[in-house]
Structures are given as structure tokens and as C-alpha cells.
Amino acid sequence: MVVYSSYGSNLSGWKPIAGDWDGPAAALVAAGVPSGPSAAAPLTLEELQAIADEAIRRWQGAGISASAASRLAAVKLAVADLPALELGRAEGNRVTLDVDAAGFGWFVDGTPADDGEFAASGHEGLRAVDPAAVDRMDLLSVLEHEYGHMLGLEDVAEGVMG
Secondary structure, three states, X not given: OOOOOOOOOOOOOOOOOOOOXXXXXXXXXXXXXXXXXXXXXXXXXXXXXXXXHHHHHHXXXXXXXXXXXXXXXXXXXXXXXXXXXXXXXXXXXXXXXEOOHHHOOEEOOOOOOOOOOEEEOHHHOEXXXXXXXXXXXXXXXXXXXXXXXXXXXXXXXXXXXO
């Protein structure tokens, strides 16, 4: 299955940004159900932090401004048991990820800057080829998606916001 925001609070140098940052929550939901019970270890904030840094780098590579990257770096991250098949939720200035990826388990990439665990799969985008990633939700992809909501993007049919 393919699924296409630091942390803490350091207010020194903080500047308010105009906008509606308290809009409705944007949730990402798994398209199916896991084939069996998840034996995956719960996601930790430390794992999430390492992946979050790469997600911000990827948005910078896509051309977001330095101020937008700073906004993403200021997003508070949380791990919680979200309802049903919900993988992640962007709300206010917080991104919450489900503790066990809706029962699928998270693929937490030890080398997030290297996408060698995935291969092109025609019109479907990428597919997992590393056994550790197969049948798991890719934490980096989900976090990039939620960061997209933090940047004001809506869900679309394909790409990181698909």
C-alpha cells in the first residue's frame, strides 16, 4: 500500500504569521484494513523527529520559501491512538500520527534521504521492495502529506497530497 508537522516550543525570535491556522482538522485515512493484527512497535517521538527533518528538507527541495520551512519546523508533533483507519491529522499547529499506523505498522526509514526501499510502479507511483517496508505505512510519506496541509494544501488525486 502506498500513501503519498518542531517540536518543542522555542519562542525566542518567534513572529506571528497572519492566517487561519486553526481551521478544521485534515485527516489522512488508510484506504484499506490490515490483513491481520499489528505486532508493530509503537511509534516514538524520537523516530518521528528524525523523519520530520527529512520531510521538511523535501518540501524545501520542492521550492517552499524559507519562512514556510520555518513554519513547518515550528509544528508540534504528537503520537496518539487515532480513530479507526486514521493515519495522521493536521490541526491548528499540530500534526498527530497514529501510534501504529491504523494497525498496519509504520515503516520508519533508517536512511530517510535514500528511497532505495521503494521502486517505481508505473502509474501507481512507488511500491515497497524492502521487506521491512512491505505492507507498512511509510512514515515519511504520511508526514510529508500532513506538512502539506500545514502549508495550506488540500487533498488532490495524486502526488504527496493524494
